[in-house]
Amino acid sequence: MITDVYDHCAHANSFGPAAHVYERGRPPYPEEALDWLLPPGTPRVLDLGAGTGKLTRQLTGRGLEVTAVDPSEGMLTELRRVLPDVPAHVGTAESIPLPDGSVDAVLVAQAWHWVDPERAVPEITRVLSPGGRLGLLWNVRDDGEDWVRRLGELIDSPEQDRSTDVGPPFGPVQHHRVRWTHRISPDSLLDLVSSRSSVILLPPAERAGLLAQVRQLMVTHPALVGRTGFTLPYVTECARTDLQA
Numbered sequence: 001m002i003t004d005v006y007d008h009c010a011h012a013n014s015f016g017p018a019a020h021v022y023e024r025g026r027p028p029y030p031e032e033a034l035d036w037l038l039p040p041g042t043p044r045v046l047d048l049g050a051g052t053g054k055l056t057r058q059l060t061g062r063g064l065e066v067t068a069v070d071p072s073e074g075m076l077t078e079l080r081r082v083l084p085d086v087p088a089h090v091g092t093a094e095s096i097p098l099p100d101g102s103v104d105a106v107l108v109a110q111a112w113h114w115v116d117p118e119r120a121v122p123e124i125t126r127v128l129s130p131g132g133r134l135g136l137l138w139n140v141r142d143d144g145e146d147w148v149r150r151l152g153e154l155i156d157s158p159e160q161d162r163s164t165d166v167g168p169p170f171g172p173v174q175h176h177r178v179r180w181t182h183r184i185s186p187d188s189l190l191d192l193v194s195s196r197s198s199v200i201l202l203p204p205a206e207r208a209g210l211l212a213q214v215r216q217l218m219v220t221h222p223a224l225v226g227r228t229g230f231t232l233p234y235v236t237e238c239a240r241t242d243l244q245a
Helices: 008-012 016-025 031-037 054-060 073-082 117-127 146-155 186-194 204-220
Strands: 045-048 066-070 088-090 103-109 128-141 174-184 230-242
Touching: 016 186, 031 054, 031 128, 031 174, 031 230, 045 054, 054 066, 054 103, 066 073, 073 088, 103 117, 117 128, 128 146, 146 186, 146 204, 174 186, 186 204
Parallel strands: 045 066, 045 103, 066 088, 103 128
Antiparallel strands: 128 230, 174 230
C-alpha cells in the first residue's frame, strides 16, 4: 500500500513524463456519461485538463468543435500525436488561454481534484458563453469485486478526492452515476497502476515492488489467474451545472 506524504503540487505535475503510460493504461469514458453531461445541440467544448486526449477523441467523434487545454506539454504532445487537428494549448483551469465566451461547455475529466475552485470558477465563467455548462467526471473503480478491492488496497491515494463544489455564478450541481466495465489485459492493468501520480512519484525500487505485488495479484487471485484479459468494473461519477443569468 502507498503511504507517502501527500504533496498536492508534486502529484498534480507528475504526469508529463509518464504520458505514454497514461495513454496506454487509462480507460475511456462511457457514452452515457457524455450524453448526460453535454448540453443539447453541437456545443463548442473545452476539454480542460485534457491530458493525452482520452475524452477529447470521444468528443471529436461526436462531431463537436473541441479545444484541449492541459498544464503538461508532455501530455499534450501525446494528444497532438493522436489528434493533430484539435487545437491544444498549455494552460490551467486558473489561467485558460482562450478568449471570453469562446466555448459553450467546459468538461473536466479526472482532474477537478487538482483545481483551485476559487480561482478556476471565475476563469471558466469567463470563457463560457451565457448559460454555458461545466461538467465534471471521474472514472472510479468499482470495488464490489474482491480482486478490485485488493488492487485498491495496494494503490489507493489522496488523488481520489471528488468534491464537486463550484458555487456562484453557477447554479445547483446535479449528479449522475454510470456503471460500466472495461476489458483490459494484464499489461494494461500494469499501465493503469503506473499512470497514477502516487506511483509515478515513488522511488524506482518502491515502484518496482508495487508493480510486483500487482503482478502477484494477477497470477494468484482466482478471478484473474491464467487469464489473458479481464473485465474491470467502473462507476463514472458525473456532475453538471449551468451558468445562471
